[in-house]
Amino acid sequence: xxxxxxxxxxRQMQRVTLKNLPMPLEKTEKWKREHPDENTMKTIMSKxxxxxxxxxxxxxxxPIQAEGRLPWILTVPKEPYYEGVEEARxxxxxxxxTLQRLIDLRRINPARPIDLPVLxxxxxxxxxxxxxxxxxxxxxxxxxxxxxxxxxxxxxxSSELATAAIERCxxxxxxxxxxxxxxxxxxxxxxFFERGEPIPRCDTPPLxxxxxxxxxxxxxxxxxxxxxxxERQRLAQKYGYKLPDASNFSPMFHLRKDPRQIFFGLAxxxxxxxxxxxxxxPKDNKxxxxxxx
Amino acid sequence: MSLVLRxxxxxxxxxxxxxxxxRFWSSNGQFPSHPMDTEEYENQPRKSITELPDELTERGxxxxxxxxxxxxxxxxxxxxxVLFKSAIPEPPDHPTPSGWFPPNPTLAxxxxxFVDRDRFHxxxxxxxxxxxxxxxxxxxxxxxxxxxxxxxxxYDIYAQRTRRFSLLELISGDxxxxxxxxxxxxxxxxxxxxxxxxELPVLSQVDEIKRHILVDGEYEEWxxxxxxxxxx
Numbered sequence: 246x247x248x249x250x251x252x253x254x255x256r257q258m259q260r261v262t263l264k265n266l267p268m269p270l271e272k273t274e275k276w277k278r279e280h281p282d283e284n285t286m287k288t289i290m291s292k293x294x295x296x297x298x299x300x301x302x303x304x305x306x307x308p309i310q311a312e313g314r315l316p317w318i319l320t321v322p323k324e325p326y327y328e329g330v331e332e333a334r335x336x337x338x339x340x341x342x343t344l345q346r347l348i349d350l351r352r353i354n355p356a357r358p359i360d361l362p363v364l365x366x367x368x369x370x371x372x373x374x375x376x377x378x379x380x381x382x383x384x385x386x387x388x389x390x391x392x393x394x395x396x397x398x399x400x401x402x403s404s405e406l407a408t409a410a411i412e413r414c415x416x417x418x419x420x421x422x423x424x425x426x427x428x429x430x431x432x433x434x435x436x437f438f439e440r441g442e443p444i445p446r447c448d449t450p451p452l453x454x455x456x457x458x459x460x461x462x463x464x465x466x467x468x469x470x471x472x473x474x475x476e477r478q479r480l481a482q483k484y485g486y487k488l489p490d491a492s493n494f495s496p497m498f499h500l501r502k503d504p505r506q507i508f509f510g511l512a513x514x515x516x517x518x519x520x521x522x523x524x525x526x527p528k529d530n531k532x533x534x535x536x537x538x
Numbered sequence: 539m540s541l542v543l544r545x546x547x548x549x550x551x552x553x554x555x556x557x558x559x560x561r562f563w564s565s566n567g568q569f570p571s572h573p574m575d576t577e578e579y580e581n582q583p584r585k586s587i588t589e590l591p592d593e594l595t596e597r598g599x600x601x602x603x604x605x606x607x608x609x610x611x612x613x614x615x616x617x618x619x620v621l622f623k624s625a626i627p628e629p630p631d632h633p634t635p636s637g638w639f640p641p642n643p644t645l646a647x648x649x650x651x652f653v654d655r656d657r658f659h660x661x662x663x664x665x666x667x668x669x670x671x672x673x674x675x676x677x678x679x680x681x682x683x684x685x686x687x688x689x690x691x692x693y694d695i696y697a698q699r700t701r702r703f704s705l706l707e708l709i710s711g712d713x714x715x716x717x718x719x720x721x722x723x724x725x726x727x728x729x730x731x732x733x734x735x736x737e738l739p740v741l742s743q744v745d746e747i748k749r750h751i752l753v754d755g756e757y758e759e760w761x762x763x764x765x766x767x768x769x770x
Contacts, residue, residue, distance in 0.1 A: 342636060349634035350659060351627040362620045392635045434620040510616030516607075522614050529605035 334454070335378045336401045337370050341410055342387025348395070358396040358500050358509055361423070362431045372432050374425040383407045383418075394489075396498045402463060409480050415489040417498055421466045422450040422458050427507045434508070438517045446505040446513035446536050466504065505537060512536065629659045645769030651711035653770040661765055662707040663758055704757050707750045717744050717751055723764045724757055 255261060281289075295301050303316045347353045352367055361380060365372065372378050380400030388406050394415035402408055402420055411418050423431060427447045430437040450458050450467075458465035461472035481488045505513055514536035516525040527533075633639045638660070646652060656662050709716060724740045741754040753761070 345636040346634075346638060349636045349638055350629050352658075357619065360620075366620075366622045368622075387636070390636050433622075435622050438617070438621075508616065508620055510613050510619075517617055518609070521609075523609040523611055524613055524617070525607045525609050527605045527607050532605060 331377075333377070335376070336380055336382035337372060337378060338384045339364065339370070339381050339399075340384045340386040341391045341407060343369070344395075344397075345387060345391050345393065348393050355393050355395045356495070357497055358398065360398050360509060361400070361428075362434045362508065365432050366434075372428065374428045374432070379425075380423055380428065394494075394498075396500065398502070401457075405462075405480065405483075408464065409484040409486075412477055412480065412488065413484070413486040415494075418464050419466050419501065420458060420463050421502065422447070422454060423507070424448040424450075431507060435519075438519050441516070443516050444507060444511055444513045447507055449504070466502070503537070626657060639766055642769035649711075649715075649768060651709060651713065651716040653706065653716070653765060653768075654708040654710065655770075656708070661762055661770075663761055663765075664705045664707070665756065665758065666703040666705050666752065668701055668703065700756075702756050704753045704755065704761060705750055706753070706761060707748075709749045709751065713744050713746055713749070713751065717742055720751065720753070720761070720764060724753070724760060727760050 254266065258265065291297060303318050306316045344353075344359075347367060348355050353359060353363060357363075364370065364381060370381065372380065382401035382403065383397075383399050385404050385406050388410035391410045392414055395411070396417045397411060398419050398421050400421060400423065402418065408418050424447060427445050430445060449455070455467075457463055459467045461468040461476045464473060464476075477488060500509060502509065503512075507513065511517075511524070512526075514527055514532050518525060629638075629640065631640055640659075641655065654662070706720075721740050721742060725738060728736045728738060728740070736755065740757075743752040745752070
């Protein structure tokens with residue numbers, strides 16, 4: 246019934262105005278006039294000259310201003326080893342030294358798991374998901390200084406030394422993939438909650454990343470935990486330190502996220518109400534199967 | 539529109555223009571670029587919502603299924619963990635494994651100058667890469683402003699070195715005395731290190747209004763050691 250649709254609009258929309266309602270608009274006469282087609286363009290455009298004969302010079306040649314300058318297409322050299330740079334994923338670096346400094350100055354609490362939103366709240370990093378940036382990567386610098394056990398979740402690790410430095414102190418490292426939609430929720434969590442959207446579920450990584458995130462050597466979140474334990478022993482033997490006992494750790498250290506989960510302790514599909522400090526959870530089964538598949 | 543027509547219009551009183559049947563002005567293209575601000579568009583009659591069937595509305599899908607929900611306050615601590623807090627915590631009183639030292643006020647009081655720390659309790663030491671005038675030839679100097687607003691150039695081709703400076707900010711007291719002491723310390727360090735890339739004498743610029751010292755070269759680690767010795 247159309248009246249019910251109107252009432253639904255009133256219920257769901259924050260503001261109902263004449264300009265806000267989804268109405269089809271009649272085309273005014275000026276708007277109805279057609280776009281010029283090929284035949285009209287042919288009668289208008291000239292039949293001589295370089296444009297009609299498809300003989301324009303390459304872009305960047307201007308007889309007045311150039312005076313010996315190369316056209317734009319020749320000024321930039323061709324460097325084929327940069328092929329694929331537009332599609333490559335970027336990760337902003339965070340060193341073990343900065344991590345240790347943040348823990349020392351009490352800006353990060355090592356008792357709780359250290360995650361991407363916790364690191365972004367220090368405002369040292371500006372991650373831009375639309376610039377193909379997918380999170381943070383851990384670098385070597387400061388491996389000698391590092392001396393606190395932490396439960397760290399990072400998006401990329403390229404060197405074994407960094408993983409060894411964390412595990413030597415008794416910490417745990419996992420690498421985790423976030424797609425751009427969930428990344429925008431993690432970077433500025435307060436801004437995301439203010440938008441009023443339910444927490445998104447994280448997608449599976451793309452094909453060229455699945456190998457990385459199922460690899461126990463990189464401590465991927467999709468890897469087999471038994472293989473990860475073996476790799477920890479192997480690294481300890483390689484770098485010459487003893488792995489501390491896992492029984493002494495607090496339950497915070499064993500916290501891991503579900504592959505579809507973004508925030509620790511919050512499941513996808515939930516809505517957060519910042520003003521009343523409550524969380525709204527959908528009851529129906531359909532939502533559970535969708536968000537937890 | 540041509541200049542002649544524009545001048546005619548300026549001199550005609552507006553009443554004549556609106557009443558006349560001739561339209562002097564027209565859109566540049568053959569079709570309007572966008573109908574949004576035209577009078578006809580804004581004042582068109584709008585249909586009421588009850589008349590429209592579902593297929594013609596612009597926003598396509600309606601939510602056909604809305605589930606019930608429950609509210610809880612149980613997991614609020616996890617939300618609190620993730621929110622941004624602007625309070626900067628107090629640092630510890632002892633030196634830390636990452637190489638951070640707290641300031642030593644008893645040692646710092648004896649000098650005629652004082653270097654403050656920034657709000658995150660670290661030294662106000664920064665690297666500066668200043669732009670360089672790329673072309674010095676006379677016939678290219680009119681393009682000076684273009685070059686200044688381009689990307690900053692690190693390497694100074696004419697001086698044949700990198701153009702990096704170390705900046706020390708938040709200085710109060712006798713800046714010239716600090717400048718003197720800093721230069722003595724850095725020259726001693728350079729002589730001890732026998733590094734051929736570091737040149738003597740050490741050049742610096744003092745700005746009393748901005749309360750900073752700009753040292754030519756990348757001496758950040760040594761300046762940090764100097765500040766640690768003085769107890770700042």
